[in-house]
Amino acid sequence: MFNEELGNPFIIMHSISLLKAEEHSVAALLLRIEKEESHMKGSGFYVSLEWVTISKKNTDNKKYEIVKRYVLHGKSVPHYAAIEPDGSGLMIVSYKSFTFVPDGQDIEESKDENMSEKIKEPLYYWQQTEDELTVTVRLPEDSTKQDIQVQFLPDHINIVLKGQSFLEGNLYSSVDHESSTWIIKENNSSGYSQSSLRAFPFLFKSLEISLIKKNEGLTWPELLVGDKQGELIRDSAQCAAIAERLMHLTSEELNPNPDKEKPPCNAQELEECDIFFEESSSLCRFDGNTLKTTHVVNLGSNQYLFSVVVDPKDMPCFCLRHDVDALLWQPHSSPRDDMWEHIATFNALGYVQASKRDKKFFACSPNYSYAALCECLRRVFIYRQPTPMSTVLYNRKEGRQVGQVAKQQVASLETNEPILGFQATNERLFVLTTKNLFLIKVNTEN
Secondary structure (H helix, E strand, O other): OOOOOOOOOOEEEEEEEEEEOOEEEEEEEEEEEEEOOOOOOOOOEEEEEEEEEEEOOOOOOOOOEEEEEEEEEEOOOOOEEEEOOOOOEEEEEEOOOOEEEOOOOOHHHHHHHHHHHHHOOOOEEEEEOOOEEEEEEEOOOOOOHHHEEEEEEOOEEEEEEOOEEEEEEEEOOOEOOOOOEEEEEOOOOOOOOHHHHHHOOOOOOEEEEEEEEOOOOOOOOOOEOOOOOEEEOOOHHHHHHHHHHOHHHOOOOOOOOOOOOOOOOOHHHOOHHHOOOOOOEEEEEEEOOOOOEEEEEEEEOOOEEEEEOOOOOOOOEEEEEEOOEEEEEEEOOOOOOOOEEEEEEEOOHHHHHHOOOOEEEEEEOOOOOEEEEEEOEOEEEEEEOOEEOOOOOEOOOOOOEOOEEOOEEEEEOOOOOEEEEEEEOOOEEEEEEOOOEEEEEOOOOO
């Protein structure tokens, strides 16, 4: 039905089947690790995530063809990546952000362009606040207002200078085009710090454009999608203001007064399994039509644990550690106010799983009755939800009666072969090794 060479080897992170107006499509996310020859810093590799959609356009043609092919690049392997059920968007959980690569852009060509752009002067400079962007373009001295035309669209900008297209492209995110303005300035030194002025090599006539962000608080990594001709100017005053707001969280001494009512966190009280060395990760949603970021959520120190399919009609759920617990979240297709819905909690699972250094796979049942993880060899751990006690039990320290108890069980497989696969249903656990498929009955069928 379909057979086409798609380049370097890949793994399929997620796939969906779509049926619209009797046209059947299959969309898949292909993950690759690519070598970046010219990159001297870091690992020398980047992550490529390719979103491919194949479709059978008409009933006469029995074969499928590629109808869409988008590529995203990032610097870390995503923990979670899934296509929305209707194919309208994409969600990614990762430590480093991902961006779409413009269609048809050759990687080697872009590297050569990047090297040449580092040498030549930027075409424009831009700054941003939480709700506004300011773009500054140097103008020839004889320029007048009649020589300039600026067209604002919600996701697009076009600047024409003396009848020639000067700058045009898709904006990184949406703007309020009706409130966006432009003016000509004879001297653009006002409003910039001294450090910014050193990076801004001219104090001549300039075009200043003000763009109002529709998504307030969203930080733009670039002004135009895939455009490298501009330079972002970071205002030192903004950096100082942020540092000042965070000052109350720091101290000159480590735990200066541990006896006060609300002492600061003492790292010595943390167990080894509580210390995370990773950076904070983020959850991003990309629109499938505009290829722009529509939502960004900073997950902070909430460690990603696993993903699981609860309902085949919805996107896979993902589980995050919140303090000692593990919370299960269900993503929903946009547009919705509750794009990520909390659907289940596994008490203390975040804490107990952290001590399992050899864990390989994680899963939970679709009805949330238990969670399970396995090590590389032999052992499977099952964590059940709290259930009522059949006998009377009291907490020895507090003297109160305990109404529910959560049980932990360990299953040991009769093999030394490595575990290759792990899947949970409401009644059974399926564990695949190199030579056997084990079925563990967890619950009795109703």
